[in-house]
Amino acid sequence: MTAPPALTLDDVHAAARRLLGHIHRTPVISSQSVDDASGYRVFLKCESLQRAGSFKIRGALNKLLSLTPAERARGVVAYSSGNHAQGVALAARMTGTSAIICMPRDAPALKLEATRNYGAEVVFYDRQTDDRAALAARLVKETGRVLVPPYDDYAIMAGQGTAALELLQDVPSLDALVTPVGGGGLMAGCSTVAKALVPGLTVVGVEADTANDTALSLARGERVSIPPPPTIADGIRVTSPGVLTFPILQRHLAGIALVTDEEITGAVRFLALRARVVVEPTGAVGAAAALAGKLPVPRGARVGVVLSGGNIAPDLLVRILQAA
Amino acid sequence: MTAPPALTLDDVHAAARRLLGHIHRTPVISSQSVDDASGYRVFLKCESLQRAGSFKIRGALNKLLSLTPAERARGVVAYSSGNHAQGVALAARMTGTSAIICMPRDAPALKLEATRNYGAEVVFYDRQTDDRAALAARLVKETGRVLVPPYDDYAIMAGQGTAALELLQDVPSLDALVTPVGGGGLMAGCSTVAKALVPGLTVVGVEADTANDTALSLARGERVSIPPPPTIADGIRVTSPGVLTFPILQRHLAGIALVTDEEITGAVRFLALRARVVVEPTGAVGAAAALAGKLPVPRGARVGVVLSGGNIAPDLLVRILQAA
Numbered sequence: 001m002t003a004p005p006a007l008t009l010d011d012v013h014a015a016a017r018r019l020l021g022h023i024h025r026t027p028v029i030s031s032q033s034v035d036d037a038s039g040y041r042v043f044l045k046c047e048s049l050q051r052a053g054s055f056k057i058r059g060a061l062n063k064l065l066s067l068t069p070a071e072r073a074r075g076v077v078a079y080s081s082g083n084h085a086q087g088v089a090l091a092a093r094m095t096g097t098s099a100i101i102c103m104p105r106d107a108p109a110l111k112l113e114a115t116r117n118y119g120a121e122v123v124f125y126d127r128q129t130d131d132r133a134a135l136a137a138r139l140v141k142e143t144g145r146v147l148v149p150p151y152d153d154y155a156i157m158a159g160q161g162t163a164a165l166e167l168l169q170d171v172p173s174l175d176a177l178v179t180p181v182g183g184g185g186l187m188a189g190c191s192t193v194a195k196a197l198v199p200g201l202t203v204v205g206v207e208a209d210t211a212n213d214t215a216l217s218l219a220r221g222e223r224v225s226i227p228p229p230p231t232i233a234d235g236i237r238v239t240s241p242g243v244l245t246f247p248i249l250q251r252h253l254a255g256i257a258l259v260t261d262e263e264i265t266g267a268v269r270f271l272a273l274r275a276r277v278v279v280e281p282t283g284a285v286g287a288a289a290a291l292a293g294k295l296p297v298p299r300g301a302r303v304g305v306v307l308s309g310g311n312i313a314p315d316l317l318v319r320i321l322q323a324a
Numbered sequence: 325m326t327a328p329p330a331l332t333l334d335d336v337h338a339a340a341r342r343l344l345g346h347i348h349r350t351p352v353i354s355s356q357s358v359d360d361a362s363g364y365r366v367f368l369k370c371e372s373l374q375r376a377g378s379f380k381i382r383g384a385l386n387k388l389l390s391l392t393p394a395e396r397a398r399g400v401v402a403y404s405s406g407n408h409a410q411g412v413a414l415a416a417r418m419t420g421t422s423a424i425i426c427m428p429r430d431a432p433a434l435k436l437e438a439t440r441n442y443g444a445e446v447v448f449y450d451r452q453t454d455d456r457a458a459l460a461a462r463l464v465k466e467t468g469r470v471l472v473p474p475y476d477d478y479a480i481m482a483g484q485g486t487a488a489l490e491l492l493q494d495v496p497s498l499d500a501l502v503t504p505v506g507g508g509g510l511m512a513g514c515s516t517v518a519k520a521l522v523p524g525l526t527v528v529g530v531e532a533d534t535a536n537d538t539a540l541s542l543a544r545g546e547r548v549s550i551p552p553p554p555t556i557a558d559g560i561r562v563t564s565p566g567v568l569t570f571p572i573l574q575r576h577l578a579g580i581a582l583v584t585d586e587e588i589t590g591a592v593r594f595l596a597l598r599a600r601v602v603v604e605p606t607g608a609v610g611a612a613a614a615l616a617g618k619l620p621v622p623r624g625a626r627v628g629v630v631l632s633g634g635n636i637a638p639d640l641l642v643r644i645l646q647a648a
Contacts, residue, residue: 027351029373048600049353273641276372276602276634310600314645317597321642 009196012161015062033274038290039299048310056087062159079132082111084150089118151185152242161189175301178286181205182236184245191252206285215256235282257289280312333520336485339386357598362614363623369491372634380411386483403456406435408474413442475509476566485513499625502610505529506560508569515576530609539580559606581613604636
């Protein structure tokens with residue numbers, strides 16, 4: 001006997017109603033260059049053009065709008081390497097809530113600055129030695145604030161799933177859906193939508209080859225931890241899949257495609273120069289897998305790829321473009 | 325007594341029907357950063373994400389689809405510094421027609437290569453000394469091919485106007501519409517749509533300050549010629565407005581905003597790093613005028629800006645980003 005799913009299409013529809021008018025409905029673009037280079041028919045869901053520069057505002061704002069007024073009045077706490085920080089900070093500003101964000105000391109300066117500009121207070125931790133979840137839990141205990149987890153939360157997952165809802169509304173006939181996998185929140189939400197709307201659709205997660213915790217966990221059939229991975233894709237430097245997200249990924253994923261940092265930067269370059277959108281390394285891993293032909297679908301398949309974020313430091317973008 | 329307009333909204337609707345399904349409906353995006361920096365509420369119509377990288381495919385394909393089968397069978401001739409060349413070359417391939425394109429010897433290598441990749445034959449001219457229109461006319465005479473002019477043609481203008489039609493369908497309540505002005509084809513089509521759908525809308529053209537032939541012509545009340553201008557915006561290095569486009573611009577424009585090359589490259593940089601889209605210098609002149617606060621509309625006005633193209637050479641993009 002299987003337990004009923006903990007996250008449903010209805011949850012994502014409810015999130016979409018909450019978010020309507022507050023965030024961008026991001027465009028889905030296609031590019032002959034991407035199609036020619038990948039061999040697939042690719043539809044790029046540009047969360048790089050989302051408010052605060054990534055999909056993270058979807059989950060964060062859905063979570064904050066799901067709180068009671070009393071909870072919102074106490075403020076929120078979050079931990080993040082960057083985009084979730086910005087998402088929570090902006091969502092807090094949009095809902096009149098105060099936010100404390102725990103960020104790694106080596107977070108990209110751009111993401112740190114943007115988080116502060118949205119009015120959040122930043123507390124630093126060390127990515128190699130500190131337990132960021134424990135730090136956040138202590139802040140929650142000391143301040144009475146509500147924790148806004150980066151992925152292991154059904155309101156967060158439901159919010160992230162609205163990206164796939166929009167994509168499948170715009171392009172109903174997809175054969176495959178591809179998203180980056182860090183903690184699994186984006187993929188949990190998106191795969192729930194995709195499998196509910198198009199049961200035969202092939203769902204493929206993408207990880208950096210050095211950040212393969214979900215690939216290992218799926219192979220093992222249980223959550224596996226890896227050391228902090230060094231990939232250039234800073235948004236998916238995660239050491240293990242979430243407790244709540246992993247069973248959802250187990251149920252939905254056809255597999256994980258692994259991409260190298262070179263493939264990732266190549267995709268950032270290709271997207272900027274040929275598809276004409278600026279995407280950060282993490283945001284480009286899905287495109288990297290497509291361009292490398294690493295998806296378990298036939299040539300010509302109609303593939304939806306979530307470009308998850310566009311928050312790239314100017315000097316990194318220049319370095320990546322110069323490598324052409 | 326005023327003559328009836330030579331280009332009407334109906335012509336643009338007819339073009340839109342011809343183009344439907346053959347080209348992209350490009351997204352309209354907005355960016356809090358652009359709004360904050362400009363003081364306007366800006367809606368960016370991303371023709372940089374159009375097929376062949378600019379709006380030019382709209383006019384070129386509308387023209388080719390308006391020809392008789394016998395005309396199409398004879399092939400076409402066009403002259404262009406770049407984007408019209410690619411537009412005609414792709415439109416020719418899409419309609420099974422052959423194309424000869426006259427391009428300046430100093431055309432950007434990227435645009436030259438793309439034009440050839442679409443299957444067109446390229447003939448060179450010297451931008452300082454040759455009369456490209458005469459060269460094209462000679463080719464037409466010698467080969468029996470049909471000329472596809474870059475702007476001074478009602479089928480071309482009607483095609484370009486479909487960009488404004490889509491923009492006003494997506495954002496009906498604009499206060500102002502801003503496009504680059506080179507020969508005036510894009511603006512003739514777009515302003516015809518805008519003034520027909522929203523008579524009170526303020527239409528503003530943008531030129532580089534060294535390529536101010538239309539600004540001078542509007543002030544003089546007749547077409548004025550200037551020497552070949554040196555602006556970085558290679559798509560609007562035009563020496564005089566078109567014979568057919570100029571009266572349309574005279575009727576519709578509230579004015580021309582002039583931007584410096586520094587403002588143009590600043591806009592390219594801002595759009596890449598903050599709005600996360602890659603736009604070529606010519607494509608960014610409208611955004612440059614908005615970011616410089618040079619539009620004759622009040623703060624907070626809802627301004628539609630056509631980002632006309634995204635075909636920028638990698639090394640130029642890097643140089644512009646490095647100037648940050």
